[in-house]
Amino acid sequence: MHTEAEQTAKQLLTDMVSDELLALYTRLLRIDGCLREEAANLLDGPEQVEALIGAGSALVRSSGPGTPAQLVPTRPDLALQGLLVELSRRMVADQDRLLTGQRRMSTMHLWPSSMDGSADGLVQVIVDRDQISRVARGLISSASFEWLTLDNQSVERPMDELTAVPPPPSFDGHVRCRAIYESACAEHPVGLKTIEIAVEAGEEARLLPRLGMKMKIADESIALLPLTPTGMTGALLIRSPVIIGALREYFEFLWERAVPFGAASPLSDMQKYVLNMMVEDVTVEQMAKRAGVSVPTIRRHSTAIRNMLGVDLPFAAGAAAVRRGWVK
Structure with a gap:
């Protein structure tokens, strides 16, 4: 036996x-x-x-x-x-160390460090398209606890040709990913799909009517800013703690004012009523008569609605609101 x-x-x-x-x-x-x-x-x-x-x-x-x-x-x-359980535990720990090491290595290879505290390497201008792409990929890989982005519709190719790519799997449970998109991104089928895929992967997304530029920040240490509208022919790589701190404050300022992606309409009852009349292409005078308020009041509500939607004309506000699901 x-x-x-x-x-x-x-x-x-x-x-x-x-x-x-x-x-x-x-x-x-x-x-x-x-x-x-x-x-x-x-x-x-x-x-x-x-x-x-x-x-x-x-x-x-x-x-x-x-x-x-x-x-x-x-x-x-x-x-x-029991041996297999222990080996699995060690493999998970080794995988975590491997990911951390890869992030650190990509950071060291892609941009110079400033360990001596001097100004060298704190701001770097990049104009080579391929290098900008490599730095952008390395930047997201270097994030260990936070990834912040601003994104608008400034692209070099039609959005129909773009491919939606979610945050890396390594972000899951380790890196908090927050993104602010220009509202128009969510009104384009490809842009909407891109945001939905990112949100399903764990990204926290919000919308603003307008964003003047794109931006990427990894943790509290590195940022990539565009020098051109798309950022693909010129970019600034920033490691300066002073500038990074200011950029993060700017992001938080926008984050507080942005509308969560997929949230219900932020309009008041009166603004919803005015918006529905805007969809019907009713004149300002007719709106005031129907609502029982003054014409200046209607104009004030109309301006607030258009600002939230990021459009200039009343009929454009109606179309944008329909696409966003604020009205049926």
């Missing part, structure tokens, strides 16, 4: 544990356990006993009060299962 168990142990654990540990385990199987106090003598020392217990190949057991404790071997299949 014990010979069969030893053979099974060798089949399951060979090359999974050290030869020394496997020899100790099969020896314990052969003698079918022993008194805990005698284990060190039988198994070549207390370190070997602790190694067996630590590997899940043996356990200390007592039959009851007053009964001497015994060191008994774990069943070979359970010993392998």
Whole structure:
């Protein structure tokens, strides 16, 4: 019986544990356990006993009060299962370290550091299109706890040709990802799909009627700003703590004023009433008469609605509101 168990142990654990540990385990199987106090003598020392217990190949057991404790071997299949659990735990820890190391390496390779506190490398102008793309990819990989972006409709190709790409899987549970989009992005089918995919991947998204520029910030240390509308032919890579702090304050200022993506209409009851009349293309005078208010009041509500939607003309506000789901 014990010979069969030893053979099974060798089949399951060979090359999974050290030869020394496997020899100790099969020896314990052969003698079918022993008194805990005698284990060190039988198994070549207390370190070997602790190694067996630590590997899940043996356990200390007592039959009851007053009964001497015994060191008994774990069943070979359970010993392998425990070993696999421990290996999985180590792999997860190693994967976390690998991701952290890759982020740090990409940061070191893509832009110069300023470890001496001098101004060298705090601001870098990039005009090569390929380098800008590499830096943008490296920037998102370097984020370890926070990723902030501003995005508008300034693109070099038609949005119909763009591909929606969610945040990296490594962001899940590790990096808080927040993005503010220009409202027009959510009114284009491709732009809307892009935002939806990012939100499904864990991004927190908000909308503003207008955004004057794009921006990317990784943690509290690195930012990428455009020098051109799209940012693909000229960009600023910034490591200055002073500028980064100001850019983050600017982002938070916009974040507080932005509307959460997918949120219900932010309009008041009167503004909703005015908006519905704008959709019907009713004149300002007719709106005032229907609502029982003055013409200046209607104009004030109309201006506020158009500002929230980021449009200039009343009929454009109606169309934008329909696309956004504020009116049916």
